[in-house]
Amino acid sequence: MVTRSAQTHASLCGATCLLPEGASRAPLQMRGGYIAASVPAWAYRLDLPDHLIFPGLINAHDHLHVNAVPPLATTEVFANSYAWIDAFQAHFGAPSVEAALQVSKAVRLRHGGLKNLLAGATCVAHHDPWHEVLDAGDFPVALLRDYGWSYALGWSFYGPPVQQSFARTPMDRPWLIHLAEGTDATAQTELAQLDQLGCLDSRSILVHGVGLCEQDIERIIATGAGVVWCPTSNQRLLGRTLHPRRLADAGRLALGTDSRLSGSRDLLEELRHVAAGSELETWQWLGLVTADAARILRMPSRGALHPGAHADLVVVEDRGGDPVRSLVGISRAQLRAVVRDGLPRIADPDFADWFDAAGVETVPITLDGRPKLLAKSLADPEVIALEPGLELRPTHSGAAFSLEACY
Numbered sequence: 484m485v486t487r488s489a490q491t492h493a494s495l496c497g498a499t500c501l502l503p504e505g506a507s508r509a510p511l512q513m514r515g516g517y518i519a520a521s522v523p524a525w526a527y528r529l530d531l532p533d534h535l536i537f538p539g540l541i542n543a544h545d546h547l548h549v550n551a552v553p554p555l556a557t558t559e560v561f562a563n564s565y566a567w568i569d570a571f572q573a574h575f576g577a578p579s580v581e582a583a584l585q586v587s588k589a590v591r592l593r594h595g596g597l598k599n600l601l602a603g604a605t606c607v608a609h610h611d612p613w614h615e616v617l618d619a620g621d622f623p624v625a626l627l628r629d630y631g632w633s634y635a636l637g638w639s640f641y642g643p644p645v646q647q648s649f650a651r652t653p654m655d656r657p658w659l660i661h662l663a664e665g666t667d668a669t670a671q672t673e674l675a676q677l678d679q680l681g682c683l684d685s686r687s688i689l690v691h692g693v694g695l696c697e698q699d700i701e702r703i704i705a706t707g708a709g710v711v712w713c714p715t716s717n718q719r720l721l722g723r724t725l726h727p728r729r730l731a732d733a734g735r736l737a738l739g740t741d742s743r744l745s746g747s748r749d750l751l752e753e754l755r756h757v758a759a760g761s762e763l764e765t766w767q768w769l770g771l772v773t774a775d776a777a778r779i780l781r782m783p784s785r786g787a788l789h790p791g792a793h794a795d796l797v798v799v800e801d802r803g804g805d806p807v808r809s810l811v812g813i814s815r816a817q818l819r820a821v822v823r824d825g826l827p828r829i830a831d832p833d834f835a836d837w838f839d840a841a842g843v844e845t846v847p848i849t850l851d852g853r854p855k856l857l858a859k860s861l862a863d864p865e866v867i868a869l870e871p872g873l874e875l876r877p878t879h880s881g882a883a884f885s886l887e888a889c890y
């Protein structure tokens with residue numbers, strides 16, 4: 484029998500731990516949901532030769548509750564996000580959208596959380612009003628908390644008023660706003676407008692920034708603000724995205740998916756998009772979803788593998804060559820394991836012993852055609868039904884139950 488202590492103490496040995504600043508071959512120790520400098524000799528030991536361990540990824544921008552809402556069926560390119568929002572208003576009447584919105588918001592938020600976790604994103608910045616389900620102990624991912632936000636300068640019907648929300652945000656917390664999401668004059672003037680309103684300082688996290696000019700970017704770096712880059716969403720809506728180099732070199736750029744309404748399937752797909760461009764070095768790809776994101780969003784215990792950091796991890800096979808490419812370029816079904824708070828949450832079936840040792844009950848699932856084990860606490864059938872490519876696999880008892888039902 485596994486003791487309670489053994490459940491929360493583990494040592495992952497033989498793998499290489501990867502961070503933007505370098506690699507380490509030392510065993511990764513976990514205690515009580517955090518990374519520890521050491522664990523007792525009786526801690527659960529897992530040998531992971533030929534594997535790499537990355538910090539759990541940070542998705543710096545999503546709208547968790549709309550990931551199962553069908554996107555706008557158009558290839559039209561918009562001059563700015565406000566034109567896209569106008570087009571979307573009519574789309575809200577479509578039967579498929581109405582049906583998707585019939586699902587309770589709590590279930591849709593959990594679905595957005597699970598979508599992220601399946602792709603190794605263990606922490607998400609949700610750019611919408613708070614909801615009580617986000618505080619549930621079994622919510623699939625960790626969230627950016629205690630932040631200020633407004634929706635956008637040109638869209639005052641939703642979200643807190645810009646100046647009031649900014650003024651109420653403590654100096655040591657981030658304040659989020661969609662900004663310069665467009666290619667026209669409206670988008671190009673938004674940074675100056677924000678500055679005039681007195682809402683540009685080191686708290687300001689500007690999502691998209693497609694319309695920013697070089698001077699704007701220098702101004703952002705000088706004020707210590709940050710930008711969240713969502714290239715897939717930008718390309719789809721606006722036919723263009725920002726040049727990431729200067730912001731990434733300054734460590735002021737993070738990566739977000741946006742929701743599936745406009746963006747990529749998940750953060751791994753977004754990373755593939757980044758890798759397809761040639762502006763950034765491979766270690767910068769990793770920074771966008773780990774250390775840089777954590778710095779910009781002021782979450783010092785995330786996106787890292789140092790003692791005291793949350794034990795949120797992504798385990799992958801070492802594919803040889805540049806280690807970052809063992810993560811960037813693969814899809815979610817290829818992840819070997821995703822760990823949150825020191826416990827495996829989704830992993831390949833050969834990690835069954837690890838789940839047992841951690842005291843995590845599992846259910847068998849299929850993810851994009853591959854068998855996996857998923858923590859039972861995350862296997863709400865209503866949530867799973869919303870996720871394409873994710874299916875519960877029948878167990879022996881389930882099959883027996885169906886058979887009985889037939890008679």
Ligand SMILES: [Zn+2]
Pocket residue numbers: 544545546610661690741742
């Ligand atoms: Zn957004």
